[in-house]
Amino acid sequence: MRQYRTVRGHQQRVARRVLGTVAVACTLPASAEVSAQSLIEGALDLTRGTSSYTELSMTIHRPSWERTLSLVAWTRGREDALIRFTAPPKDAGTATLKKGERMWTYAPKIGREIRLPSSMMSQQWAGSDFSYNDLSRTDNYLRYYDFEIVHAEHRDGHTIYTLDMVPHDDAPVVWGKETLVLRDDYVTLSQTFYDQELEPVKRMETLTVGELGGRTFALAMRMQTVDKPDSWTEIRYVAADFDAVVDDSRFTTFALRGR
Amino acid sequence: MTLAGGMPARLLLQLSWRNIWRHRRRNAILLSAIAVAVAGVMLLNTMMRGMQQDMMNTAIENLTGHAKILEPSYLDDPGIERGFAVDDGWQRALPDHVQGWASRIRIPAVVMSERETRGIQLVGVDPALESISFLGDADVQGERLSGPDDARILVGALLAEALDTATGRRLVLVTQGADGRTREAGFRIAGIYRAEIAGLERAFVFTGLTALQRLLDTDNVTEISIRLDDEDRETSTIEALAGSFENLSVVSWRQLEPQAAAMVEVSGVTIYILFVIVMGALIFGLVNTLVTAVMERLQELGMLRAIGMRPRAVVAQVVVESSVIMAIGVAAGLALARAVFAFVADGIDLTAFDDSLASFGMRPTFVPVFDIRDVVLIAVLSLALSVLASFYPARRAVKIKPLEALRR
Numbered sequence: 001m002r003q004y005r006t007v008r009g010h011q012q013r014v015a016r017r018v019l020g021t022v023a024v025a026c027t028l029p030a031s032a033e034v035s036a037q038s039l040i041e042g043a044l045d046l047t048r049g050t051s052s053y054t055e056l057s058m059t060i061h062r063p064s065w066e067r068t069l070s071l072v073a074w075t076r077g078r079e080d081a082l083i084r085f086t087a088p089p090k091d092a093g094t095a096t097l098k099k100g101e102r103m104w105t106y107a108p109k110i111g112r113e114i115r116l117p118s119s120m121m122s123q124q125w126a127g128s129d130f131s132y133n134d135l136s137r138t139d140n141y142l143r144y145y146d147f148e149i150v151h152a153e154h155r156d157g158h159t160i161y162t163l164d165m166v167p168h169d170d171a172p173v174v175w176g177k178e179t180l181v182l183r184d185d186y187v188t189l190s191q192t193f194y195d196q197e198l199e200p201v202k203r204m205e206t207l208t209v210g211e212l213g214g215r216t217f218a219l220a221m222r223m224q225t226v227d228k229p230d231s232w233t234e235i236r237y238v239a240a241d242f243d244a245v246v247d248d249s250r251f252t253t254f255a256l257r258g259r
Numbered sequence: 260m261t262l263a264g265g266m267p268a269r270l271l272l273q274l275s276w277r278n279i280w281r282h283r284r285r286n287a288i289l290l291s292a293i294a295v296a297v298a299g300v301m302l303l304n305t306m307m308r309g310m311q312q313d314m315m316n317t318a319i320e321n322l323t324g325h326a327k328i329l330e331p332s333y334l335d336d337p338g339i340e341r342g343f344a345v346d347d348g349w350q351r352a353l354p355d356h357v358q359g360w361a362s363r364i365r366i367p368a369v370v371m372s373e374r375e376t377r378g379i380q381l382v383g384v385d386p387a388l389e390s391i392s393f394l395g396d397a398d399v400q401g402e403r404l405s406g407p408d409d410a411r412i413l414v415g416a417l418l419a420e421a422l423d424t425a426t427g428r429r430l431v432l433v434t435q436g437a438d439g440r441t442r443e444a445g446f447r448i449a450g451i452y453r454a455e456i457a458g459l460e461r462a463f464v465f466t467g468l469t470a471l472q473r474l475l476d477t478d479n480v481t482e483i484s485i486r487l488d489d490e491d492r493e494t495s496t497i498e499a500l501a502g503s504f505e506n507l508s509v510v511s512w513r514q515l516e517p518q519a520a521a522m523v524e525v526s527g528v529t530i531y532i533l534f535v536i537v538m539g540a541l542i543f544g545l546v547n548t549l550v551t552a553v554m555e556r557l558q559e560l561g562m563l564r565a566i567g568m569r570p571r572a573v574v575a576q577v578v579v580e581s582s583v584i585m586a587i588g589v590a591a592g593l594a595l596a597r598a599v600f601a602f603v604a605d606g607i608d609l610t611a612f613d614d615s616l617a618s619f620g621m622r623p624t625f626v627p628v629f630d631i632r633d634v635v636l637i638a639v640l641s642l643a644l645s646v647l648a649s650f651y652p653a654r655r656a657v658k659i660k661p662l663e664a665l666r667r
Binding site: 101121122123167168169170171172173174175176193195196201 | 369371372373374376410424428429430431433441443444445446447
């Protein structure tokens with residue numbers, strides 16, 4: 001089974017895009033013969049690449065303040081990634097390294113890298129609405145879900161599919177259900193996370209779909225908790241170079257320190 | 260039979276007894292003071308003993324037992340990689356006076372609901388063996404675990420509230436497997452338990468032992484908890500067990516729950532301190548009464564000396580008088596304490612102070628304990644004090660010069 005990593009499905013896919021593992025689906029689906037499985041695999045393929053370099057901006061909005069951070073990310077395959085904040089100066093140098101499911105962070109102020117214990121993995125990443133888990137999930141989460149296309153409609157020359165993803169009983173997924181809205185060219189439009197009473201808890205929405213680095217994908221996304229309309233995190237791609245050459249030494253705790 | 264100074268003991272007693280009856284009112288007041296003080300100390304004592312017992316039981320039921328068999332480094336860094344294998348016949352090593360035992364896996368874990376994340380202790384149990392811990396008789400809303408194979412979880416009521424979850428829903432648990440890698444899985448909540456100590460509800464999540472072993476990829480357990488019938492044999496049992504589990508540590512609850520053990524010890528000492536303070540104050544009353552009694556009888560004592568009573572007999576007379584007063588007072592006091600105790604013997608409801616008590620590891624209702632050893636202790640110590648108290652009055656009595664006394 002091909003992997004759609006998703007304990008927190010879309011967040012995480014975005015996270016992976018943050019990490020730059022975006023690749024192009026070259027062809028649109030040829031026929032109306034579309035299964036939930038093929039859609040999800042297609043969406044996965046869209047976010048796949050051997051290595052990449054991306055520049056992003058992240059805006060964290062709270063009722064009383066808002067701040068925008070700039071970051072750069074290198075990725076290799078689906079396992080390894082390094083993200084470093086470049087602005088504002090207060091955050092510049094702070095970095096997160098992911099190797100498989102393990103993560104480290106580095107804060108220049110204390111001059112140490114910290115291996116994140118599992119207890120911290122569900123905490124917020126850099127104060128955003130994303131958690132470390134969203135960044136760290138690997139690909140084999142597809143096996144934890146049952147998928148079903150519950151709705152399809154035509155809009156702006158595309159077919160828009162709504163998928164229900166229901167986690168299995170023993171899956172390490174807290175959600176009762178996730179719904180995923182995909183375009184027929186595999187661009188994700190939104191993803192909603194429901195609690196076990198099937199009330200929506202978190203929602204991720206694509207704000208802009210566009211072309212960057214030769215690929216068409218969601219260029220801007222907003223993650224937000226449903227009952228906190230004044231708090232959200234937006235991520236925008238500024239530049240992307242897919243299939244960039246990234247050195248192996250990029251993904252070491254030494255590189256994490258920015259040397 | 261003769262006592263000090265060649266005087267028959269019976270005569271001495273008679274003399275003292277009559278002296279006491281000469282001043283009924285004065286002595287009655289003194290007697291009531293002693294009785295009330297002794298009753299007070301005894302009742303406080305029963306409460307202290309009750310508290311002590313309660314803290315100890317709580318510590319022991321708090322998944323501790325009287326003793327635990329552990330891998331030596333487990334306490335420094337709890338985790339499944341510090342578990343050990345249990346042979347089939349290991350129970351043979353147990354002494355006879357063991358009330359029960361339970362093997363468990365107890366490891367730190369993170370529990371997540373849709374909205375919240377908490378750090379907890381994940382405990383894999385065989386529910387049939389848990390009669391030795393608080394889990395055995397805890398109130399469970401929903402279902403209990405059906406057996407060691409049950410892969411559902413039991414969650415404390417306060418934790419369930421904090422996680423905003425309910426019976427029948429799923430939680431995700433994250434912990435470390437035997438190979439050091441992260442394990443995570445969804446668990447359905449079988450039931451929600453209530454514990455008398457609120458902290459336990461936040462701390463422990465239970466699941467089936469075999470089910471947890473499967474998740475962690477291991478056949479090991481991290482602890483065997485043992486509860487004894489007779490807590491006085493704790494030390495010898497621990498020694499016996501330590502002999503049969505050579506590579507493992509056998510640890511007493513006093514080491515596992517040092518705070519509770521310290522509280523138990525401190526309250527033991529507090530009993531003596533209280534006794535000394537209350538009885539110390541009383542002693543001055545007794546001394547005063549005895550001195551007055553001696554001074555009133557200056558002429559009489561002078562006469563007795565003049566007709567040949569030995570100084571020792573005079574001393575003996577005062578000592579006997581003091582002891583008789585004390586003995587009657589203590590007897591009355593203990594009787595009073597026993598009578599009052601009958602009203603509170605079933606337990607005192609302290610639900611109103613629930614939270615603050617829980618922080619001391621105590622239950623909201625606590626049962627005072629009337630220990631016969633304390634009765635004996637109080638009686639013996641009181642009599643010893645009364646002898647001590649008669650020293651000064653007796654000295655005064657001995658110093659009386661017959662001539663001067665008679666001339667008055």
